[in-house]
Amino acid sequence: MSTRRSELSRRGFLTGSLIVAAGTVLPTTACSTDPVGGAAGSGAKTTLNVWYHAYGETGTQQAVLRYATAFTKAHPDIAVKVTWVPGDYSGKINATLLTDAAPDVFEIGDFSESLARRGQIAALDDVYGDAKSDFNTNAVEAVTVDGKLYGVKMIDDVMMLYYRKSALAKAGITPPRSFDELVAAAKALTTKKSKGLFLGNDGLGDSGILAVFSNGGDLVTPEGKVAFGSPQALEALKGLKRLHDDKSLLLGFTTDWWDPAALTQGVVPMQWSGLWAMPAIKDALGDDFGVLPWPAFKAGGAPVVRVGGWTSMVNAKGRNVAAAKKFVQWLWVQQSDLQKDFAESYGFHVPPRTSVAASAEKLAEGTAREAVVLADRHGKHYPGTWDSAVSNTFNAAAVKIAEGQGDPATLLADAVKKAQSEIDKQLGR
Structure with a gap:
């Protein structure tokens, strides 16, 4: 957990x-x-x-x-x-x-x-x-x-993407292998009564760091330099806005992403969660589920699971x-x-x-x-300098970028400065 x-x-x-x-x-x-x-x-x-x-x-x-x-x-x-x-x-x-x-x-x-x-x-x-x-x-x-x-x-x-096989098959959707396919699947699976994807009650969950990694970016270098301000990181974080614009994300569920209830109760057909949840998912769904990594943002990127x-x-x-x-x-x-x-x-x-x-x-x-x-x-996995002060700074910027609150480049640049200050304190610089 x-x-x-x-x-x-x-x-x-x-x-x-x-x-x-x-x-x-x-x-x-x-x-x-x-x-x-x-x-x-x-x-x-x-x-x-x-x-x-x-x-x-x-x-x-x-x-x-x-x-x-x-x-x-x-x-x-x-x-x-x-x-x-x-x-x-x-x-x-x-x-x-x-x-x-x-x-x-x-x-x-x-x-x-x-x-x-x-x-x-x-x-x-x-x-x-x-x-x-x-x-x-x-x-x-x-x-x-x-x-x-x-x-x-x-x-x-291990944290990864779970999906309901029967729900995707009924909609004629292939399990998503790229970010574009994930966005399209979440939108197609969204109805008047339900959403297509659950990442977390804040609409972000792990998707901010996953976006960065999936486009070839990094969070912090081994030398303690903040790296999530790179062009590829910004590009991928801006991409998360598509999920919010499509209104395909489940928000404010009774439990958060760590609990598989949204998936097992049929509230969503796709959910980000952890390996720990698999026994409960299997008890509820039998073999009617599969797992995927967070897909590569685009060609040249890489799939990601968080460990x-x-x-x-x-x-x-x-x-x-x-x-x-x-x-x-x-x-x-x-x-x-x-x-x-x-x-x-x-x-x-x-x-x-x-x-x-x-x-x-x-x-x-x-x-x-x-x-x-x-x-x-x-x-x-997170770098060793990724403490709560650094992660909170990054997540706050990522949420605003995903929700379209302000200029993405400015938001991320401000977060880089604040995060670097915190890491410098950790390293005594």
Whole structure:
């Protein structure tokens, strides 16, 4: 699940903490995300506070508690407190990291290298050991800052375009392989009662960054220079206005793009969403769906799928860095069976370790396999400098360009200046 999704998708989960000591799960006294001090149970010399965002897939919370229980059986001197954080997880973790209440281990979606540059997360090269070569290139590159590894990727999330086969066939439409075809299909599938395409309630979703990538552009260079102000980026962003002018986009649905309800309930025949949603889509539609990358903007461009996911990190300023590293290494490097369980038992995700991904039976065939292949061929991830300040600046400009609010070149140039200022702050320039 993407970071944006975690801020929106909270279906009734309680906010709270559970302590696992010597393999026993003990509830804390308060229903709160505030850390609770003290090791639980006899024999535990250290208590690790481990934060997770509130995953939307049923069973995920129970799974991470099982993993913590298994860890404490193997390491009875270390208790693990699992803190399940609903709501604006990114905001809460960033704020808490500035205090003494920061967790020892935490996950983050879409890795931000500023955490490493500020000294907030520990380098984990020693945690990888010989297993480093078993992690896919995307997973390693995404957490590398100045040659060091600052996180261990837990899951790769693949985001792509879903379509209803029968709806397109009935309308005589071939699954779109170019942006022109996507615009035409969305328009043709739009009726008085329904829209042809759902990208997100804001009418943008991931389409801004997809547009840039699909026309051969980039977001930020490895050297930290903003690149989304290029002519090809501007051209593709201006193209998004066609979808708005045609009024073919679904806006303001009851849930956002991360939830497949708009597709499964027949509200739209095409929707941008993630691999995690595929089990629910298959339950609702059977085999009446397919997946596609975001199409190339024009000849010379390239199809795109976004690869996000979640990464486990260690608080460099915590009191229990050694124990925290041991937990991360045990769970996300050594326990291939648990990594496989986490990836394919509660929604679908791609294990970042190639050997684990190869053994994931549910991802080895059918449409799930197609999605994995799309990620291998066309996957793009955010640059490490793409934090909330930079992405919000870009998205604000992209929305205005797509909706025809102002001169596109001016809007994008202003966004480039603001984003560059933010990146310069990250890099201490």
